[in-house]
Amino acid sequence: MLKKYFYFLLLILLGHLNLYSQVNEKAGPVLSGSAKALHSGPLADKELLPPGGKFKIYNPKNRSANRVVPGKGYPKTQDAAWQKEAGEIPSKKPELVFDAASSGSTPTDPTGAVGPNHYLNAWNSAFAIYDKQGNILSPPADLQTIGGTFEDEDLGDPIVFYDQFADRFIITQFSDSPNSLLVAVSQGPDPVNDGWYTYRFLTGTLPDYPKFFVWSDGYYVTTNQDPEEIRAIQDGEDGLSEVVYVLERDKMLQGEEAKHLGFPLPGITVNGFYSPAGFFAVGDELPPKGNAPIIYFQDDAWLGVTQDHLKMWEVNVDWENVDNSSISESQELGPEEGVSPFHSTFDGGSFENLSQPGDAPDVDALQGAVMYPTAYRRFPTHNSVVFNFVVDVDPSRVEHAGIRWYELRQDPQGGPWSVFQEGTYAPDYSDRWCGSIGIDKNGNIGLGFTVLNDNPENPIYPSLRYTGRYATDPPGIMTLKEESIAEGTSANPSNRYGDYSHMTIDPVDGETFWFIGEYFTPGARRNKVGVFKIAPEFDNDVGVVDITSPSNSTLGANEQITVTIRNFGRLPQSNFQVSYSVDGGQEVTQTFTGTIAPTSQTDFTFSTNVNLSEIGKDYTIVASTHLSSDENTENDIYEEIIKNLPPDDVGVTAIHSPETGERLGMEEVVITVENFGGEPQSNFPVSYKLDEGETVTETFTGTIGVQEQISYTFGRLVDLSAPKVYQLFATTNLPDDSNPENDSTEKTIANLNCIPEGSECFLGDGIRDFYLEDIGNENIFCTNGYNDFLSYSTLLDRSKGTFQVGVSTGFSGNQFSLWIDFNDNGAFEEEERLITSEVIPSAGTIHTFQFSIPEDAPLGEHILRVRAGDTSFAGDLNNPCDVMEYGTTHDYSVVVVSSIEDSVLGDAELIVSSMQGTVFEVNMTSSYQNPVWITVHDMLGRKLVENMIRKSLGSYSYTLDMSYVATGVYLVRVGTREEGRVQRIIVH
Template identity: 45%
Template sequence: MLLKKILVLVSIFSITLGFSQVKKKEIKNASLISTATYMKNVEPMAGKKLIPGKPRKGKINPRRTDGNKIVPGKGSKGPDPLVKRQKSAQSIRASKAPTLIFEANTSTFSPSDPTGAIGPNHYVSAKNFEFAIHDRSGVELMASASLENIFPGESLGDPIVFYDSFADRFVVTQFSNSPNGFLVAVCQGPDPVNDGWFTYRFDTGSFPDYTKFSIWSDGYYVTANKDQNSLQNDEVVFVVEREKMLVGEENVKMVGFPLPGARIGGFYSPASFNAIGNTLPPDGDARIIYYQDDAWQGVTEDALKLWTINVDWINPGQSTIAESEELTVSSGAINAFDSTFDGGSFGNLPQPNDGQDIDVLQGAVMYATNYRRFCDYNAVVLNFPVDIDDRQDSDNVSGIRWYELRQNGDGQPWTVFQEGTYTSTDGKSAWCASMAMDVFGNIGMGYSTMGTTTNLATEDSFVSIRYTGRLVDDPLGTMTFPEETIAIGTAINNTDQNRYGDYAQLSVDPLDDQTFWHIAEYFEETGDNARNIVGVFKIASNVTSDVGVIKIDTPIDAVLATDETITVTIKNFGSSTQTDIPVSYSINGGTPVTELFAGPLSAGRTASFSFATPADLTAERSYNITAETNLTGDTTPENDCSSRDVRNLFSNDVGVTDLVAPQANGQFTAEEEITITIFNYGGSPQSNIPVFYSLNEGTRVNEVFTGTLASQESAIYTFTTTVNLLEFGEYSFQIGALLSSDEDTTNDVITRTIENAICAPTSDCAQFGDGITSFQLANVTNSPINCTTGYEDFTNDFIIQLNRSEEYTLTVQSGFADENESEQFSVWIDFDDDNIFEVSELVLNSQVITEINLDQSYALSLSGDATLGSHLFRIRAGDTNTNNGALLNEPCGSMQFGTTHDYTVEIVDEPVGPDPNIVTDLIVVSQPNNQFVITKTDPNAPVEERIYIFNIRGQIVASNLIRKDGNNTFTYELDMSFARSGIYFARLGNSKRNVVGFGVL
C-alpha cells in the first residue's frame, strides 16, 4: 500500500484533548502590499576586515508596551493540572549526556538575545548586535563581529538566525528603526564564511518589536509585537517572497496582515509554523498561533487560537488571513493553564542572593514553533511558560506548557494530539524553552532553570541550561528523559534590567535529522556576565532499518508531456546499509507504480532514483505526486514518503500582477507615471506584449512591452503616457496585458485603487536623535515622542486648543543640536483645509534648537482673523546642514535627518480648555458590578506610567502601562468582578503619593 495509516487511530482518539469551537470566523485581505526598500549585495566574510561589535548604551530592545490586561481573580488558579502526570513519568528513559558543549558568545548585558542554527558544515549564532560562525566541532571560524558586516551601517539587533534546509542557506535577520522595519540577509550559498549575502530591508510603519521568523513554502513569515491596541486592523504579521530572496532578486514583495478576532490587549508574541525536515508543505494554508488565557480581559476559556494565511504573490491584494481553529484546552479545568505572573508585569522569577526578579517571558509563544511532515499526518510543537506554584497567592515557580498539534492531511483542521506541563527537578523553575521533533517523531526540548530560594545560592539556584525529551511512543503528555545539564550558572543577572533571554533556540541537525543543537543564556561570575552556550544532544535510539523518500526532484512546473520522468531522492536514516529498496509513486492518489532501487545505500547517505515508468501529465492543469519507500522491516514508516504539487502550464499565458506606481497613498503630480508588473504564467517565452491602462473607466492607453519574458518571470513596464493625479481623492486604474495567443484570459486584467492624500514624509530620527522628541503647547503635552519612521500622525490623539487673541508658549525638545545652529523647526497650520501647507500658512519659520534634550520655549500667536475651527497643525524639525536647508520648509519633502509630526488644532475666540497646570489626585470611581475607573491628571508626568493593583498583603494582582490623553489625564478601566472581597490599592507609577485604596464587595 502506498501510504501507511497505522497512526491514524491514535490521532483520532487524541482529538478529545482539544476541539474547535464553532463560531463565525473573520477573513481579511492583506492590508499592506510593498516591496523591499533595497537589496544590497554584501561580500563574503572571508578575507574581509570585519567591523567589531559596538555595544549600545541604554535599554536593550525595550518592549513597547505592557502585558495583556489582567482581570484580578479571573482565570485558572492553583496547581497546574498536568504537573502530576509529568512527575509520575519523569526518568522513564535512561539519561543521554550531551555530545558537545561550546560557548558561542559572551555579553556584558542581558538580554543577549541568543539565537543560532546548525547547517551541514557550520553553526551560525548571534547575540544582540553581533554574530559568529563555528564549525560543527564548535571551533570558531569567524569571531563574533558586528551585524554591520552583513547589514551595512546597521546593528540595532534582536537578531534571528535560521537555516533553510530546503534551500541549503543560512538566514540572519535583525530589526531597524530608521525607518521602522526589519532586515533580512540570505546567504548566497551554503557557506556563510566564503559566500556573500543578499541583504534586504522591509519597512513596517510602526516598530516591529520581538520579531520571529519562520520558513514556509511560499515565503518567510514574520510575527511582531506591534500595534498592540489595533492589531485587529493594523499589520502585525508579514510574509516576504522567499524564492526571490534566495536568488537575490531586487523586486521582492512583502504583504502584511492584521490578526482578525484576536483578543489581546498588551504585549503579545504569536508564532508562525516553521517548516523543518526534508519536505516543504504545499503553498498556502500557513498557520499563525497564539494562546489565550482566561485571566485576560475578554477571554472566557484557556485556548490556542490559530489563523490561516494564503498568499497570492501574483495578485498580492487577494492574499488573505482568516480565523481558523480555536482549540479549547481547559474543558472542565482538566488541562487549564495559568500563564499570568505578577499581574502581567515583566519581573517574575526571584534570583538567588536577593537578586532582582527576572523575566519569565510571559505572553510569548517561544521560538520556534517547528512543523514537520509525516506520511499520515503533519505535526507541530510549541511551548510557553506557565505558573505552577501550589500557592494561589504566589507566582514564583514556572513550568513549561507544551503541545503537539496534528493535522491528518493538508488542508485539514489542526487538533491537540498531546499536551503536558514540564517541571524541572527539585522544584526549580523551568522556562525559556525551545523544542522540535526529529525525523522519527521524537521530541527534544532545551530550557532554562533557576532555583526558588532567594537567599541561599546552591549549585542549582542560578540560571542554568538543561534539556529533556521523549520518544514518539512514550506515554502522551510527558517528557520521559531525565533532566540533563548543558551549563550551570554561577551568578545572577547583574545588569540593571530584569530582562532575560529574550530567545533560546533549538535546531535539528540537517545531516542526520536527529541531533538537536540548543543555544541559550546563563550567567557567570567572572568575565562578561551573560554567556551564550550551545549544547548538542540526541534523544533517538539507534535505528537499524529506516529509509524514506525525502524529495521529489522532477518534474517541475512546465508544459508537461505524456512521458514525464519521476525522479526522487532517497535517504537512509538507519545504521545499516540497505539494498533492493521498493520505491513507489502515484499521481493524484491513483494506482501506485512500484519499482526497485538496487542500492547499496549506506547509513546516513542519500541517492537519486528515476523511475523507468514515465507518467502522462497532460490531461490536467495540476498534479499531486506522492512517492515513498516500502522497505521490509522499516522501523519508522511515518517518514517514508514525500509529495509535491506540479503545475501543467499553458504554453502562452501572460498577465499583469500589480500596479507598481503610483503607490497606494501619497501626494501625486499632474504628470504621474504609470508602472505595472507583467508576468509570464506560461511555459514559453514571450515578447512584444500589448499592455494598457485606463483611469476611472476612461479611454485605454495602449502601448507595447518590447522585451522578452521567460517562463515564470516578471518584468516592470512604465508607460510613456502620464496622467494628472493632482487633485485629492481616489483613483481607479484598470491595467492589463493582451497577448493575442493567450490561452488563459482570467489573469489578463486587474483593477487597483489609489488615493491622493496628505503627505507623510519619512526621515531618520534615530541615528543622531534629530527632530522633535517632546512637544508642549497650550493644553497638549506629548512627551516622550519615540522615533519610528520620522513621521507621526497625532491628529486623533491630541487636539490643541488655541484662542486666536492670545499668545502661547511652544516648548520642544530635540535629541540633536550643534554649535552651527543647524537643528531647526518650522510650524504650519492649514487654515484653508486643502491638505496643502502653503508659505502663507507658516506660523513659525526655521526656529533654532540650541540644546540637546532640554526644554526650549518659543512664542506662538495667531492673527486676529485666523480661521476658526479645526485644522491640521504640522511641525517639522531637522538638521538643516545635512538636509541642505530648504527641505525643512518643504513640508512634504523627505529629510535625511529629522521628524514631521501632525496634530489637530481647534481655533476659537473664547477661553479654552482646563488649566494645563492642574494636577489631580489619583481617583477611583466605583461603578456597578465591581467595575472601577481610575484617573489622574498630571501635565508633568511622563506620557506613559505603570499602574499597579495590590491586595492588602502587597501582592500585585494586575499591572499595565497606561498612556495619558490630550488633556494630560491617565484613565484605566478595571474589572474586579472576579476578585475576592476585600480592600485593594491602586498605585500609578512608583510614587507613594499616587496610591489610593478601594473596596471590592
Template identity: 50%
Template structure:
C-alpha cells in the same frame, strides 16, 4: 560592492479590521503590502576577494532596550499561590543517565548587551548571528570566515535582533534583523552554501517599530511575530506572513500580509511564536498556527491558558487572507510574572539581578509531522516558588490528530534544575524519533550563568524530562547588566534528523560569550540496554505480595532478546530473572517479575533498585534505576504550606489565613476540620467542604481572620484534624509571622542616640525619640551627585557607632551598596558628655537623581548591624528624605518642588497623578513591598499635561508599600498603605 537593487514603488493597503463575511470565527488581514526593495548581494567569498567584506565591529553598548507598553499585571492576582503544581513531579522523577555533548565551541565574543544568540545548522554548515554580526562554521566547529557585520548582507543596516534559520525544504539559509526605519530585513541565500552563494536581501515595511521579531517556517510563507503595539494587538497588525516562494527566487514583488491577534491579552511586553516546521515533510498550505501564553496574573485573564490562532493566507487575493479567533487551551496553573513585570529578576553571585525573559514563548516553537499525528514543543519561564528569585521552565507538547483539527495538550511539565538553581531561557526541539531536547541557562546566588541541557525519550513517562542534566558551558563571571539573552535557539541537523544544535549566552569575564552545544539523545551504540523506570509498586496501600514491574529500554541499534534483569528491596537479597521477549531499537518493553515483594508495613519507605546485567552491554551507566516507595496510610492529610499571612509592616487585626492542604493518603477526603492557633491561644476550627483527592492539594482560606496588629513575632500553627489519620507527623505546620515597622526598638537613654542631626536643610534636634525610633521623612534636603556634604551628629555619650543609608534604588530596602556613612565612631573611648562631630558624607557621582529615603542608625560600643531593621540594645534609628540633584539650576529646582499625588478610590484601587514642570518623557512607575521586592513596574506616558496611572492593589497583602515614579534623571517617591 556589485549589487542589483530593485526599488519598488508600493502603497501599503491598510484594511479596516473586521470579521469575515463568510465565517464569524475569522478576521481579515489588516495590512497588505510588498517588499520595499530587494537587493542581490554577492556571496561572502566574492566580497572577501573584492575587498568589500565588512568585518564585525565589537562595540560596547546596549542594543535595543526592551520595550513595554502599559503593564497590565495585577499585584497578588492569579494562581498558583506558592509553588508551581508540576514542580514536584519533575523533582521526584527517575533520572536516566544522559549523554555528554558531541561538540561544543565558542561561536561569538562580543560586548553587545545582550548578544541575542541565534544559529541554525544545515547539511554542511552552522551559521550563527549576534548583535550585530554573524559567522559561518563547518560542522566540526571550525570557522570558515571571519566574524562579519550584518551590514555585509544588509548594506548600511546593523540595528540588530538577528534571527538565523535554515529552510530544509529549499536548502537555503535565512538571516534577518529589524530596522529602525520600521520594518524587517530578510536575506535569503541563493544556494545551500552560505559562504559561496549570493543573497536576496529584502526590506518589508511596517507602520511602527517591530520590536523583538521572531521568524518561523510554514509551507506557504515565512511568519513573523513581534512585540509591537501591545495596546492594540487585538486589532492592528502584529503578526505577519511574507511570501516564501517568491523570496526563494529573488522576486522583487514578494508580498507581506499583516494580521492582528484577536482577543489577545498581554502585560506590556509580549512575544508569541509561529510554529516552525522540522522534519522531512511540510504541512499543507494554510492553518499556520501562532501560539501565546495567557497568565491569570494579568488584567482580564481569569485562568491560565494558551491561545492558538490559525492564519490562512491567499497570495493571489491577499485581501481574502484571514486569522481565526483563538483556540483556548486551559493549562495547569503557572506564575509567569516576575517582579511586577520588571526586567531585573534572577540573582547571580555578584552584580545585579538578570532578566528572566518573562511573558515570552521562547524561540522556537518546533513543529513536526508523524504518521498518526502532528506535534509541537515550546516553553516559557515560570516562578517556581512565588519568590520571583527561582525560575523553572514550563514546557508543552501539543498534538493534533489531523491537519486543521484543534490542538490538545499531550504533555505538560515544569522543569526545575536539580541543584536548586534557576533554569530559564529554554530552547527545545523534537527529533525524528519523537525524543525531546531542552537546553537552558542556569543561575543563582551561588552559580554564574551557565548552559545546560536535558531531554526525554519519546516512550518515557509523560510530563517529565527524564535525562540527567549535562553541561554545555560553565560560566565563571557575572552578567555585567540586567539584560540577558534576549533569546537562545535550538535546531535539528537535517542530515540525520537526530542531532540537536543549541546556542546560548554565558560569561567568563570580558565580552559576553555565545556557546554552541551539540548533542544527541537517539541510539548510537550497537548493544545497549537498561532500565528506565520502576513502574510498580507505587506509593499506596501495599501488601506483602506486590508485583515488581519495570520498563526495559533498548538504547542501542541492535534488537535484543533474553535480557537478564534483577531487583532488590532495601538491603535484601537480589532477585534475578530473565526477560525472554525481544525489544527493537529505541523502544521499551515492560517486564513483571514472578517473585513478588513485601511492602506491608504502613508508613514504611522502601528503597527498590532494578537493573539489567547483559554481558554484551556496551554502556553500563544506564543499566540501573532506584526509587523510594511508601506504604501510605488510608487516611492521611496535612497542612503543607501557610500561604498567608506573610511577615510585613503595619499588619492589621484582620489578616486572612490561607493554607494548602495535601492528601498524603489513598482515600479521598471531604468535609474535614482544620484549625489554626495564634500565639498559643484558642483554636479557630472550621470545616473544609471541598474534596481533596489522593496526592492532590487544596487551597483554603479561613473565614475567621487573625489579629496580627501587635508589633513583633506571632506564632501561627495550622493543623488538620481528620478522624482516623494515623500519621500525625504531617498534620501541623508552624510559621513565625513578624509584624514589623522596620523601626527597630532601641534604648537611646544615657546619650547614645542621635540627639542632633544636621545635613543641609535638615536641622533636627530631636533628643531621644520614644522607643528609639524617629520618623522624620517629612524633613528633606537636596544633595548633588558627586558631592561631599557635612553631616553633623551630636550625642551625649562616647563610643557611638553611626551608619547612614540612602535608598538609591527606591526599593524600600536598605542594601550594603547604599551605605554612605559606614560605622563612623563618635567620641571613641569617651563616656558621658556632649559630643558633636562632623562627617564628610560623599554622594556617588552616579547616584540616581530624585527623592530617596535616608536612614541613620546608631549603636553603642559596637558596629551598627548590616541589617538596617535589626534591633540592638542601645542606640537609635531616624528616617529622613533626601533629593539627589544634578546642580542648583532652576530646572532642577522645578522638578524638586513638584508633588506626587496618590489617591485611594476605595477597595485598594489607587490613582497616581504627577504634574510636571520640566519633563514630558515617558516615566517608569514601580511599587515595592517591605522586603524590597518589585511587585509592579509600568511605563507611564505624559498625557494632557500630567502623568496619571491607575492600579489595583486589592489582591496584594495588606501592609506598607513604596511607589516611585521617575527616570534616569529624577524620581519621586510615596509611601502608601494597603488595608
C-alpha cells in the same frame, strides 16, 4: 476620581477591542511593499567590525503588562497537565558543548542555526560562525559587518535560521530608522565564503520581537504590535495594525526584488505584550503552498476571553495579485479538544517574576510569548508541530514557572489540527522557562530550557538544561532525565532575561538537536551551545532506568522490589536476566520473559521481597539487566538510595507573607509546610508569634503527603501597624515529631515610612559590598535601587562606642551616608544620621568609615539604613526617602547590646543545632586555644546567659538549655572579649 475615569475608559477600550475582534474573522493585507536586494560580498573578504563594547539594554520593547481581571480564570490551583516528577530514562550526555557569545547586552537574545557544515550564532547585536566541532570560522563581528542594508545597523533582536529546503542561511534583525525588517540571505550554503543578498522591508510601525518561520510560499514573520493596535482603535482606524508579515521567499533566494505583506490577526484578544507564532517547516518535504498557520494562546484570566484555548489562523498569499491575499481565523482548540486550563500571567502581568538566589532581581518569565521556533514536520501518516510557552503551575501558591508544551497533529493531506499531546514540565520546585522545542525525523521530541531556584540551601543560578521523550513514550510526559548544558555561577544582574532561546535540528541526520541559551558567570552574560541526540544508536541495548517501588516512606519487613526496564535499542528484546541487591548483599536474579518493543519500557516485579524496616536507615538498592548481546553496557545498572523515613516529621520551611513594606497594617501570614516524614499528616497544630507577643495557634486540617509542600494561610491576621522591625517566627507542633530541629523558621520584617525604589544602578553606582561587624554582604546586585537586607544582623555593643563600616562601589566618586533608627518609628531622622556624604573615591576598592553610637543608645533591634550614589544628578543622598537618579539604598538589622567586650578569633565557625526545640547544642571550631565566652541576648538587647567555655577535643561545645524562656528569637554569641560569632535561634 480621575483615576477611576481613566479605568472606565480603559474598560471601554478593551471591550471595543474584544468586540472588534469578534466581527473581523477575515482580513486582507494592511501593508504591502517591496524591497530590492543589495549584494554584499563574502564575509571572508571583509574587514570584520568588532562587536560594540558599549553596555546597552536592548531594546525598550513595546511591552505593556498583560492586564488580568482579579479572580478571573482557571485553573485556580494546580495545572491539570503538570508533570511533577522528572523523567527516569537515562539521556545521553551532550555530544558537544561550547561557549558562543559573551556580551554585556541586556538581554543577549541568543539565536543559532545548524546547517550541513556550519553553526551560525547571533546575539545583540553581533554574530559568529563555527564549524560543527565548535571551532570558530568567522570570529565575533558586529551585524554591520554583513554590509548592504545592514551597514550602520545593529539595533538587535536578531534571528538566524537555516532554510533546509533551499540550503541557505538567513540573518535578520529589526530597525527603527526607519521601522524595518532587515534580512540577509546567503548566496550559497557557506555563510563564510558565499556572499549575501540583503533586504530592508519597510514596516511602518516598529516590528518588535520579530520571529521568522519557513513556509513554502514565503518567510513568515510574527511581531508584537500591541501598542499600535490600541492606538489604531483610539484613532478610529478601520483595521488593526500588521502583526504578521510575509516575505517573498522565492525571489529572495535569487537576490531579486521581493514583495512583502503585512496582516493583522482578526479575532485575537490581547491585553498587552504578545508574540504569536508561525510554523517553521523542517525535514525533507516542504508543506504545500497556502494555508500557512499562525497560532497563539488565549488566557481566560484576560478580559474578553471566556475559556483557555489555542487560536489559529491561516494565511494565503497570492504574489501575482496581492489584493487576493488574506488571513482568516481557522480553529480554536479548547477544553473539548484537549487543551487543559493554563495560567500564563505572572505578577499581574509585570516583567519581574522569578526569584534568583540571594538578593538579585527577579527575572522576566517571558510571559505572553509562544517560544521560538514552533517546529513543523511532515511524516507519512500525519503532520506534526511542537511549541511551548511558560505557565504558573499552581496560581494558589508562590509563583512556580513551568513549560506548557504541545504536539498538534494534522492529516498529511491537510485539514484541521488536533491536540495529540500536551504537558506542563515542572518536575520539582525549580522554575523552568525560556524553552525551545524540536521534533526529529523519528518523532522524538527534545526540549531545551532555563532552570532557576532561589533555595539558599541548594541555589541554582540561571542554567541551561534539556530533556526529551521518545515517540513511543506515554503521551504528555518528558521521559528523559535532565542533562546539563551550562550551570550558571552567578545571578542575572537585571530582570531582563533571554529574550529567547533557540533549538534547531541537524539537517544531515535529522536527529541531532542543537540548543543555545543564556547563562551567567561573574560579570558576564554568556551564550552556550549544547548538542544532543535522543534517537537510538544500537540494535541491542537494554537497562534498568528506575526503581519504582519502594519509595521514600515508612517501610516494613516485607517490601516488594519493582524496577522499570528500558529498551534503548532498535530491536525488540525478551528473555534476559534482571537482578537486584540491597546494601551490597546477595544478588537476587530472575528472568524477564516478556517482550519490550524498541524505545519502550515496562515494569518488572521480583518475586523475592526484602526487609527494609529499620527506621531512619538509608538503603542502597542496585538493579541491573544482563542481556548477552547488549552493545552498550553503560546504562545497564541503576542505583537508588531509598530512605525509611520516621513516620511523623513536619515543619515550616518558609514564611511568604507578610513582606517588608510601607505603612503596613493588619497583614496575612502565609507559610509553607513540608512533610519530611514517611506517612501523610493532617490535623496538626501550626503557630506563629510576633516578637514577644502572643502565640497564635491554628489547626492544619488538610492532608499533606509524603515529602510534599503545602501553603497555609492563617485565619488570624498579624498587626504590623507600628513602624519598626519585627521578628516573625512560625512553627508546626506535630505530636511525637521525630525531628523538632526542622519545625520552625523565622523572618525579619519592617514597617517603613518609605522605600525609595526607582534609582538606576546598572552603571555601577551604589553599594556593591558592605561590611559591619558580623555582616559581610558582597557582590550586591543592582535591582531597582532598593534592597531589603533586614535578615542580615549583627550586635553593636554600645559601650564600645565607635564602629568601622566597609563599603565599595562600582563607580568612583559616589558618596555614602548611614542611619540607625534608634526610636524605631520606621523613619530616619536627621539626628539618627551617623555618617553624612562621605566620598567613596575609587571603584572596586573597600573604603572604611567610622561612626559612633551614643552610650545611652536604646537596647534592642533597630533598622540600619545605608545609601550611596552619584550626587551630581537628581536625588538627595541625605534624604533617606528620596529616589536618587543613580544610587542604591539598603536596610540591615542591628541589635544594640550592653558590654559584650571582645577579642580576636580568626577562622572560627559557629554551629548551633536544635535538640528538642528548647535545648541547643552549641559548637565552635577555631584554631584559637584559650577559653571563650557564650552569651545569649533577646531581641530587646538584654543579656540572658553568660558562661565560660574551655576547648575540648578540638572545639568549644556547650549544651544550651532555653526551656525557661518565652517562645521567640534569640541571639547566641560565642567568642572572646573582642570578637565573636553570632547565630539566631528559635525557641518554641
